[in-house]
Amino acid sequence: MAMMRLRREDPRVVGTFKLHRRLGAGGMGVVYLGSDRRGQRVALKVIRPDLAEDQEFRSRFAREVSAARRIRGGCTARLVAADLDATRPWFATQYVPGPSLHDKVAESGPLSAAETAAVGAALAEGLVAVHEAGVVHRDLKPSNILLSPKGPRIIDFGIAWSTGASTLTHVGTAVGSPGFLAPEQVRGQPVTPASDVFSLGATLAYATLGDSPFGQGSSEVMLYRVVHEEPQLRGVPAALAPLLRACLAKSPQERPSTLQLSLRLKEIAAREARGLGPSASRPAAAPARPPGPRRPAGAGPARGGARQQRPRSGARRAADRRLLRQRLIVFVTVTLLVALGIAAAQGCQGPV
Known part of the structure; x- marks a missing residue:
């Protein structure tokens, strides 16, 4: 920071x-x-x-x-x-040391599916405790997420709203950050825990895209898109896209609960860490065989048979590269999951 x-x-x-x-x-x-x-x-x-x-x-x-x-x-x-x-x-x-999610993505680029799912699972679990205390954050966004050595932390409850209390602004006035706040906040309707789910969905989309799923523009333009247009999730990993789209539903009733979201993200993080995500499970396309003269039926092996093995060698090298990438992703993600596990065991309390 x-x-x-x-x-x-x-x-x-x-x-x-x-x-x-x-x-x-x-x-x-x-x-x-x-x-x-x-x-x-x-x-x-x-x-x-x-x-x-x-x-x-x-x-x-x-x-x-x-x-x-x-x-x-x-x-x-x-x-x-x-x-x-x-x-x-x-x-x-x-005080929580560590960069914000916004700064991390701006400096190092978007997170992988496994990293995003692991961070999102911890944040969703944190929101469960927040909502159980009768509090709605109302301004969850990448700059309000700090990536501490012991896991992500939610900060800045300055405009939070406690259940049963009036809001900090007049009805009809949006409080929060355009592109990350929920449609009901724009309309001045009651704010509920589902509003934080929408904001978390937009925040996790930012983590994988490097931008808000509603793009850029003036506050008025962004608020209009949040209410009337669908989020742009092209580029979001296939393992996360359906869940994030559910979080960004216009109707609060159609969004998953924070508990459901936490459990689902943990499943995705574990699967991606093992290299079992949609991209890993999709079979690689076989290399095209170059055209050549057909051999008569019953003919023996063609000359230059060693040269015909080259496509298979190229496929083997590609498979080795994929395996290396998968192992690297597993190592990084497992390290992150271990850190999150330590944080959970310590009650998600950051360093003093």
């Missing part, structure tokens, strides 16, 4: 935390890298002054923080502390 020096207007101390660097800024405020007296590092978000003066916002924000405290594990950045009564309310979460 990129860090920037503190600016002149930035505070140096918030609560009991000393601030060191800027991590970023968004619609709700500025996020800083801080540490407490014990050296524990945190990501601390300070709310914008204009929002801090809005009492309605403060009351809703307090409900969101209360809901965030209920989340346990779930591959999220754990809430460490908060002050809802400060002049500018703030909250601190566990």
Whole structure:
């Protein structure tokens, strides 16, 4: 995660935390890298002054923080502390080292089917815990997924919505990132866990394509496509395309649950790791035999028989290359799955 020096207007101390660097800024405020007296590092978000003066916002924000405290594990950045009564309310979460999914794909290119499925399975499992706590993230996107050494983490619950609470904006106003938020969010309709499933589907499509499945454009264009057009999944691995298309269904009722999604992605990750995906199981086309004169029936072996074995040697070399690629994919994916298994065993708690 990129860090920037503190600016002149930035505070140096918030609560009991000393601030060191800027991590970023968004619609709700500025996020800083801080540490407490014990050296524990945190990501601390300070709310914008204009929002801090809005009492309605403060009351809703307090409900969101209360809901965030209920989340346990779930591959999220754990809430460490908060002050809802400060002049500018703030909250601190566990600092998670590692690049965002957005930066990883931008720098290294799209992930493989096995890698995407493994990351997606962990995120879906994390959303199960989030939703069980009565919270909907509402802004799941590649930049809000951090790839830590212990597995992916979901961050930035700044606009999260707790079940039964009013939203942080007026009805009809979309909250979230165009291209990744669900159609019902654009329409101002009730937000449910299925909304996060849509966003996760778009995020995993980005991981394999390097772009939103709804392309690029102005906010208005992107919002229109989300509501009225089908996602463009050409280029998504065949093992993932049907599941991602189900996640991106316009109707929330047609999308899989987070539990179903987690189980299905685990199956795909395991199958792809063994080299049993659709691409691996498809037989290779036999090399074309060059035209030549036909031998009379009953004739003996043609001269130059050794030369006729060359097509088979080429096929054997191609098979060896495919086997090498499969073994490399298995090694990388198994390594990732082992890391995710360790994270799950530790309750998906990131490093302090």
